[in-house]
Amino acid sequence: MTTLNEAAVGEGALTTLRRGLRLSPEFRAGLAGTLLLALLATAGRVVVPIAVQQTIDKGLGGPDGPDIGFVRTAVLACALAVAVTALSAYAMNVRLYRTTESGLATLRIKAFRHVHDLSMLTQSSERRGALVSRVTGDVDQISQFMQWGGLLIIVSTGQLVVASVLMAVYSWPLALLVWAAFVPLAFALRRFQRLISGAYTRVRERMGDLLAVVSEAVVGASVIRAYAAEDRTARRVDETVEEHRRAQTRAQGLVALTFPSSELVAAVATAAVVVAGTLLGVGGDLTAGELVAFLFLVTLFVSPMQTATEVLNEAQNAIAGWRRVLGVLDTVPDVADPGGEGEVLPRGPIEVRFEDVEFAYPGGPPVLHDVNVDIAPRSRVAVVGETGSGKTTFAKLLTRLMDPTSGRVLVDGVPLDRVRFSSLRERIVMVPQDGFLFDATLGDNIRYGRPDATDEEVLRALTELGLGDWLEGLPRGLDTPVGQRGESLSAGERQLVALARAYIADPDLLVLDEATSAVDPATEVRIQRALDGVTRGRTAISIAHRLSTAEAADEVLVFDAGRIVQRGPHAELVAVPGVYADLHASWIAQRRI
Ligand SMILES: Nc1ncnc2c1ncn2[C@@H]1O[C@H](COP(=O)(O)OP(=O)(O)OP(=O)(O)O)[C@@H](O)[C@H]1O
Numbered sequence: 001m002t003t004l005n006e007a008a009v010g011e012g013a014l015t016t017l018r019r020g021l022r023l024s025p026e027f028r029a030g031l032a033g034t035l036l037l038a039l040l041a042t043a044g045r046v047v048v049p050i051a052v053q054q055t056i057d058k059g060l061g062g063p064d065g066p067d068i069g070f071v072r073t074a075v076l077a078c079a080l081a082v083a084v085t086a087l088s089a090y091a092m093n094v095r096l097y098r099t100t101e102s103g104l105a106t107l108r109i110k111a112f113r114h115v116h117d118l119s120m121l122t123q124s125s126e127r128r129g130a131l132v133s134r135v136t137g138d139v140d141q142i143s144q145f146m147q148w149g150g151l152l153i154i155v156s157t158g159q160l161v162v163a164s165v166l167m168a169v170y171s172w173p174l175a176l177l178v179w180a181a182f183v184p185l186a187f188a189l190r191r192f193q194r195l196i197s198g199a200y201t202r203v204r205e206r207m208g209d210l211l212a213v214v215s216e217a218v219v220g221a222s223v224i225r226a227y228a229a230e231d232r233t234a235r236r237v238d239e240t241v242e243e244h245r246r247a248q249t250r251a252q253g254l255v256a257l258t259f260p261s262s263e264l265v266a267a268v269a270t271a272a273v274v275v276a277g278t279l280l281g282v283g284g285d286l287t288a289g290e291l292v293a294f295l296f297l298v299t300l301f302v303s304p305m306q307t308a309t310e311v312l313n314e315a316q317n318a319i320a321g322w323r324r325v326l327g328v329l330d331t332v333p334d335v336a337d338p339g340g341e342g343e344v345l346p347r348g349p350i351e352v353r354f355e356d357v358e359f360a361y362p363g364g365p366p367v368l369h370d371v372n373v374d375i376a377p378r379s380r381v382a383v384v385g386e387t388g389s390g391k392t393t394f395a396k397l398l399t400r401l402m403d404p405t406s407g408r409v410l411v412d413g414v415p416l417d418r419v420r421f422s423s424l425r426e427r428i429v430m431v432p433q434d435g436f437l438f439d440a441t442l443g444d445n446i447r448y449g450r451p452d453a454t455d456e457e458v459l460r461a462l463t464e465l466g467l468g469d470w471l472e473g474l475p476r477g478l479d480t481p482v483g484q485r486g487e488s489l490s491a492g493e494r495q496l497v498a499l500a501r502a503y504i505a506d507p508d509l510l511v512l513d514e515a516t517s518a519v520d521p522a523t524e525v526r527i528q529r530a531l532d533g534v535t536r537g538r539t540a541i542s543i544a545h546r547l548s549t550a551e552a553a554d555e556v557l558v559f560d561a562g563r564i565v566q567r568g569p570h571a572e573l574v575a576v577p578g579v580y581a582d583l584h585a586s587w588i589a590q591r592r593i
Pocket residue numbers: 124361362364367385386387388389390391392393394
């Protein structure tokens with residue numbers, strides 16, 4: 001399996017919501033308490049209309065004239081209710097923020113760990129940045145809904161129900177009038193909501209385009225300058241900014257339409273209530289207090305309607321976010337750690353064996369065929385071949401960055417997929433062509449190979465690799481910052497750091513993908529010296545791009561179109577016509593250039 005599992009995309013919104021909520025148990029913890037507070041906060045709002053009605057009808061318009069004592073009691077009760085409402089709303093929000101933040105933190109950690117567990121193959125087949133956005137952007141979308149929208153749906157529904165019931169209690173004909181006015185609005189809002197959701201999907205797509213164009217322009221700045229393509233690039237950036245602006249304006253225009261339409265319906269409903277209420281009042285079916293209270297209730301009834309579109313939108317976004325996060329979590333890692341049940345390799349130089357190994361990248365043709373090879377412990381092997389012949393694929397299978405399509409890879413007689421990851425990563429280390437450096441000091445980057453190494457150990461390692469003089473030449477020694485991706489160092493120096501990092505990790509099998517970048521003669525000598533030091537005494541398999549590595553190796557494996565076509569020491573191979581002799585000839589020719 002290489003791409004992320006998208007099964008969640010096809011499932012219903014409620015199933016996604018249920019599965020999403022289950023991922024963060026914190027959301028459920030204390031939910032009953034939060035709901036109780038929400039209920040209090042909602043109930044408190046209807047106290048004011050009731051108090052106003054009682055004050056008008058009984059306090060001011062009572063049969064014996066105004067009753068100041070009653071008014072005072074009503075006002076005090078009202079103030080108390082408002083205070084309880086405010087406190088409940090505060091407590092509810094605090095609880096809500098706490099539970100959602102810890103729930104989302106759990107979700108982020110789960111998603112991030114899982115991304116980490118996915119094989120290199122799955123990771124690299126995803127669009128760059130898409131995996132990161134699933135852990136960040138998508139979780140943020142869920143966060144907005146959980147902190148605001150989710151509860152608002154509950155509170156608003158509660159408010160709608162309570163307001164409706166009270167309106168019906170005061171006067172059911174007036175209540176019917178209000179509902180009749182709002183039914184068409186509810187349908188219109190549903191339609192609006194679909195349009196808005198579509199418009200915001202386009203805004204997000206345009207935003208994605210914009211980010212891609214801008215980041216490409218920043219990352220590729222030197223190429224853009226070299227080809228004097230500033231104007232072309234600026235035009236492309238301008239166009240994507242303009243498209244994003246247009247999409248955003250359209251979406252906001254639609255949102256802006258929803259508010260006046262509900263305002264308009266609310267005004268019509270209020271006017272109708274005033275006219276019909278007055279007529280009912282004249283007929284003796286409604287008191288002045290009841291009419292005023294009813295008007296308050298209409299306001300309470302309207303506000304959930306006004307926020308409904310936005311809340312529904314948030315809900316849709318959150319469900320889309322959960323679907324994408326679930327897509328990550330549903331993807332089963334194809335290179336799985338056998339964990340505690342797996343085997344731990346004993347220390348000592350490793351023997352490697354490939355048995356009938358075939359490999360094809362997903363959806364592609366086979367790129368390794370019938371690879372059978374034994375590599376003795378402590379031997380230095382050079383892997384050579386034309387570009388695309390399968391050397392890197394061979395190295396990735398050897399370090400279990402992926403598993404063979406068929407056949408087995410064994411280390412010290414144990415199938416690689418039976419070895420615990422912790423043991424595997426400790427015993428087998430790969431130095432990739434571009435040994436990624438982190439934005440930290442030189443010392444920290446070397447220590448990445450063994451975090452508990454002291455400065456003395458790092459210094460000793462550098463000296464043993466013959467790099468003491470290089471270090472002395474650096475102004476701040478081990479404290480020299482290497483910059484982002486190590487860009488403050490030269491390409492050759494970055495290779496030296498990568499070698500020192502591997503050396504300090506002290507593996508028993510070293511897999512090296514030699515860098516192809518040309519370096520100055522002094523650095524070349526240092527790299528050569530460091531390479532000798534780092535491979536000495538261990539099994540070392542190098543994808544060789546330099547003649548010297550092949551010459552120094554105990555054995556050379558020659559790959560051609562995914563097969564090992566020749567193997568043996570350099571001197572033997574170079575003496576017979578074949579792929580190696582041709583390769584050797586081209587190396588020699590290059591040297592002369
Ligand atoms: N991630 C991938 N997805 C699909 N095909 C791939 C992938 N990586 C490599 N290939 C294909 O597999 C074949 C072998 O590639 P590989 O990288 O192993 O060759 P190589 O000998 O290491 O080449 P080079 O010396 O240029 O690094 C090539 O045909 C390549 O196109």
